Every structure is written in structure tokens, then in C-alpha cells.
């Protein structure tokens with residue numbers, strides 16, 4: 001299905017959890033959704049067709065990385081990011097602030113924006129809300145993130161407030177610069193660290209500006225799962241219930257299950273792909289380290305019953321061998337399995353919400369993990 005405009009409809013709820021559909025001109029996104037990370041115009045070790053085969057309806061691109069190499073202007077001249085990376089479904093791009101603060105050197109932040117030196121060649125660059133909107137327009141992304149500052153953790157109340165208020169001024173500038181682009185969405189990003197009053201002020205300011213979707217930012221920055229859930233017990237409720245809610249940078253499978261139960265509709269994380277490249281398999285019974293010698297004679301698949309190419313075509317012994325030998329196929333197979341597992345988890349969550357059975361699903365999820373891998 002496609003739609004000329006950007007829309008969101010909830011089909012079922014179970015407690016605070018929602019099962020819905022985001023409609024875009026490039027296709028529908030089933031929610032709750034997990035979005036694989038395609039930082040430099042590729043989901044590492046995967047072909048786009050493979051990413052789709054895992055069940056992904058949307059993937060992520062990175063403003064910071066792509067503006068530095070090959071540049072947004074070059075991608076635009078070549079027909080935009082979808083054509084460039086051969087992915088014709090929806091793409092969401094982050095606005096660059098988080099990456100600048102985590103990757104670039106010699107950063108200087110002012111009210112205007114952030115100047116920095118590229119981590120690739122040391123060249124000088126500037127990102128402002130206006131420049132971030134321009135880059136994301138040049139890339140052609142379907143869902144554009146407002147330019148914000150992800151408040152570091154921990155932050156005292158004064159620091160958090162100053163950071164949140166700056167991000168809200170940048171949110172207004174992002175909205176003004178984005179303009180009117182039918183079929184494209186602009187998402188605002190709530191900040192306020194772990195302070196409920198600041199989270200409420202941020203949400204109120206974002207609602208006044210008006211966005212097509214709302215992200216919960218400033219989490220998964222070292223606060224730990226307990227503290228993150230404490231904030232998620234109230235922060236998503238402050239955002240409009242008729243718009244998608246996106247929790248940025250999350251997370252482990254148990255993070256995802258807990259976030260969905262608290263009203264989150266979209267998530268992204270490098271974990272399944274990045275850990276796949278280091279030989280870590282994610283399964284219904286927890287994490288499996290394929291580098292461990294215990295697998296070297298094991299003829300069984302990584303996960304019984306999994307229908308991914310790694311589990312239907314290969315043994316643990318083979319996966320152990322190619323990972324220890326640092327063979328490229330090791331990254332390919334484990335990335336594919338992990339993304340397949342994550343998408344299967346999302347399908348299970350969507351089905352459970354639609355059946356009004358999220359509590360049972362959650363209990364079974366934790367019971368399986370507790371069994372551990374054998």
C-alpha cells in the first residue's frame with residue numbers, strides 16, 4: 001500500500017501498547033516497528049533485498065555520515081538516497097546532532113548550531129537546524145528528524161533544562177526550515193533528561209510547534225534499563241496519542257518489549273547488526289556468543305525453528321568456524337539472523353497487541369530468555 005500523504009492509524013491497543021500503520025508514498029510501516037540502521041547508505045553486510053526479507057518496512061540513514069561522505073549534494077545529483085542505495089521503501093534520517101557530539105572532533109556549539117571537524121579528514125563543517133533540514137531534503141528521506149541536542153547523561157537539572165530549551169528553539173527553526181512537504185514527515189524530539197517537569201515542558205512546546213511524529217530523545221545514553229523505563233512510564237503519554245512515538249537508539253530485545261508496553265511505536269538500534277559482526281547471535285533464549293568454543297562441533301542451527309538463511313542452511317559449528325576465521329560470510333549470516341529475530345519479535349508484539357495478549361507474550365518472552373541457551 002502507498003499513500004500520497006503521510007498518515008498514522010492505530011488498529012488495536014493493549015494497555016498502553018498500540019498496533020498501527022504509518023502510511024507513506026513509499027509504502028506502509030507496521031507498528032510497533034524496528035528500524036535497522038543503514039548509517040552510510042548501507043545496512044552493513046546486508047543487501048537491501050535481504051533487509052526487506054527480514055521483514056523491515058523502513059531503514060535509517062545518517063545525516064552526519066552522509067554529509068561528510070559522499071555529501072548530500074552528490075547523492076541528490078545521483079537521484080537521492082533511495083536510488084543511490086537501491087531501497088525504494090521509507091527511509092528515516094537522524095538530524096546529525098547526536099552523531100556530531102559522539103563522533104566529530106573540535107566541536108563548537110552555539111545558539112546557531114554546531115561547527116566541527118570531520119572524523120574522516122579533519123575538514124571543517126557546520127550543522128544548523130536549517131542545514132540539517134536541507135541535507136535531509138537533498139537525501140530525500142521520508143521521515144526527517146528535527147535538529148536537536150541529545151542531552152548527555154547524567155545531567156543536573158540546570159544543564160538538562162538549558163539543553164532542552166535549546167533543542168526546543170532548534171525544533172521551531174527545524175519546523176520553519178522544513179516547510180510544507182506533502183508525503184514527507186518531520187518528527188520533533190522530546191528532551192528533558194530524567195526530569196518529568198522538563199519532559200512535560202518539552203512535549204508541550206513540541207505540540208505547540210506541531211509535528212507529524214514525536215521522538216523520545218535523550219534516553220539510551222547510559223542511564224540503564226530501569227531508569228529508562230522509569231522515564232518511559234510517563235514520557236510517551238505526554239506526546240500526542242494520534243501520532244507515532246519513536247524511541248531513539250533502543251535497544252536490546254527486553255528494552256524493546258518494555259518500551260512497546262509503555263506506548264512506543266518505533267525504535268532503532270545498531271545492536272543486532274553491530275553485534276552480528278562480532279559473532280553475537282540474538283535468539284528467543286537470549287544472546288549466543290558464536291565465538292565460544294562450545295559450538296565448534298555443534299551440528300544444530302543457531303536457533304531451532306528459525307527460518308532465516310543462517311538457521312536453515314548452516315550449523316553452529318560452521319558459524320563458529322567462519323566467525324573465528326573472520327570470514328565475511330560470518331557477518332552476513334549473523335547480521336541476517338539477528339535482524340530476522342528482531343523483526344520476528346516485532347511481529348510477535350504486533351500480533352499480541354492485536355489479540356489483547358501482550359502480558360502473556362511478555363511473560364513468555366522473559367521465560368524463554370530465562371531458559372538460556374543450551
Ligand SMILES: CNc1nc2c(CC[C@H]3O[C@H](OC)[C@H](OC)[C@@H](OC)[C@@H]3OC)c3nc(N)[nH]c(=O)c3cc2[nH]1
Nearest residue numbers: 037039060061062094098150217218219220248249270
Ligand atoms: C543509542 N542510544 C541513543 N541513540 C540516540 C540518538 C541517535 C540515533 C542514531 O543512532 C546511531 O547514530 C549514532 C545510528 O547510526 C549508527 C543512527 O541511525 C541512522 C540513529 O539515527 C536515528 C538520538 N538522536 C537524536 N537526534 N536525539 C536524541 O536524543 C538521540 C538519543 C539517542 N540515544
